[in-house]
Amino acid sequence: MQDISLEQAIEVLLEHTKKIERTEEVPILEALGRVLAEDAVASFDNPPFDRSPLDGYTFASGRTKGATKENPASFAIIGEECAGDFFAEAVPAGSALRLMTGAAIPRGCDCVVRQEDVTIENGRLLVPYELHHHENYCFAGEDVKKGTLLVKKGTELTAAHLGVLASLGFGKVKVLARPRIAIASTGDELVLPGEPLQPGKIYNSNLYVLAGRLQEMGFRPEVLGILPDDVNEAAAFIDSWRGKVDLFLTTGGVSVGKKDIMHGVVKKIGTRLFWRVCIKPGAPVIAYTAGDMLGIALSGNPFASYATFELLVRQVLSKFSGRTDVCYTPVEGYLADKFPKPSYGRRFIRAHYADGVFKIPSQHDSGSLFSAAGCNALIDIPAGTGPLPAGSRVKGVLL
Known part of the structure; x- marks a missing residue:
């Protein structure tokens, strides 16, 4: 399949995605x-036992019948129990046990009086009013x-x-179990951060964006580094992960240039599901299977790979993991700024969304990631749309 809609691409991917049943x-x-x-x-x-909801004293409530301030019920205090202790004996009639909030109520007792409401005289507890069966009493379960x-x-x-x-x-x-995910980039022009930057080389950011997003969602990807622009070497390497991972993500090598090797890689190791999705940026996406492993090859342009990861890969991750929170959220709102470019094809542009308003940064190039750092949404502009003035009503996805 070639030049399919975003929705068709998602449908194809989900048809070849099985929910992880490993535990x-x-x-x-x-x-x-x-x-x-x-x-x-x-x-x-x-709780596993009857317990006190407050600090106080416990006893048999029947002994307080008729008690008043002038003629209080009197109990002998035989001990105390804090939460976590356990008074194993039954409390005899006419006796009371001091206990703290959360402490187990012992046998022989059926109520608790608040510590603030009683007085102690000569080691005896004086209760100035009647208490009833199961008053101030929390039951097991x-x-x-x-x-x-x-x-x-x-x-x-x-x-x-x-x-x-x-x-x-x-x-x-x-x-x-979490889906097993591997990530690699293709491109002889790439070097890893921390290495010397030679003439004609650029630092690889795609691995870090995708790995970071996966980790933000609670996944633990295998980050495999940079593959050479050699079909046989790259194919052998990716194929070696067959059976070890559920999803293999790559960036780069998907267009029509001399070193766009992923077309040849897919022919060697699996079956292509589609190439090119009718969106901008990131149109030249390749999806394929290699045995039970699903492969998605994204554009090498930094923002393009980020955008297509959000639009396509997140749906796959949701089905793999059984987690609905991984899917993006559709939103609608108004443009705070104008978007001066016509959209001949369907376009997604970065934006910051809050309180129903989309704010668009000045930089939209698919090779630039810098302006995406403060963005949390993609605005979905339909094909055939002209320049959009500020205040235009638009739809998008919240990331």
Whole structure:
């Protein structure tokens, strides 16, 4: 397929993307944003015992019947219990136990009186009013009953989910494995940051943008560096990752120049799904399969590769991982600035979106990444649109 729409390209990619069914067990602190692979069910009541909701004293409420300030009920204080302690004995009739908020209420007691409401005289507790059965009393399982479904399979775990799971003793949880992703760039002109910059060379930024975006989304890519502009070497290298990764991303080598090697690479190792998507920037995208591995070769132009990653690859990542939060969000708003260029084909331009307003930077070249640093959206301009004045109503995607 060639020269297809963005929507068609996404559809083709998703047809060749299988949701990851592999699972792994991870510590609860590493589970944020992961997708739960099995139902999490409470194995005990929480709280696991009847407890006090306040600092005070506990006893049998029946002994306070008729108590007044002038004629208070009197109890012998036999000890105290803090949260985390456990008073194993039954409290005898006519006796009271001092206890703190969260402490377990012992046998023989059915209420708690506030510490501020009582007085102590000669080691005895004086209660100036009646208390009733289960007054100021928290029951075992008041928060969660044993057997309760805490978090359903397929849920993207939030901080609140982690708190619920931790409160029921889950030290680890079973989650879907992350998709295995590899990233490489092609181009003999590229060098890695930190290396000397020779004449005619440029520093590679694409690896860092894509790896950074993947890490921001909670993925852990294999960053493989720069491949030579040699079809056989590049094909052998990419093919060596077959079976090891689910998605292989490359930048560069996708147009029609002498060193656009990815066409030849795909012929050697797999089956091409499409080439060229009707968008600007980043039109010359190649998608292919090599066995069970999906490959997406993006433009080498820095902003073009970034934009097509956002528009195409994020949809694939969402299906791989089962995470809806990975997809971009459609938005509409007004242009704060004019866009003076006509759009003969469908164009996406960088912008900053806030409160229904898109602000456009002055630089739009697909080879420039600098002006994208402060942007959080792409404006979607339909093919055949003329220059847009400030105030124009436009659609876009929030990144």
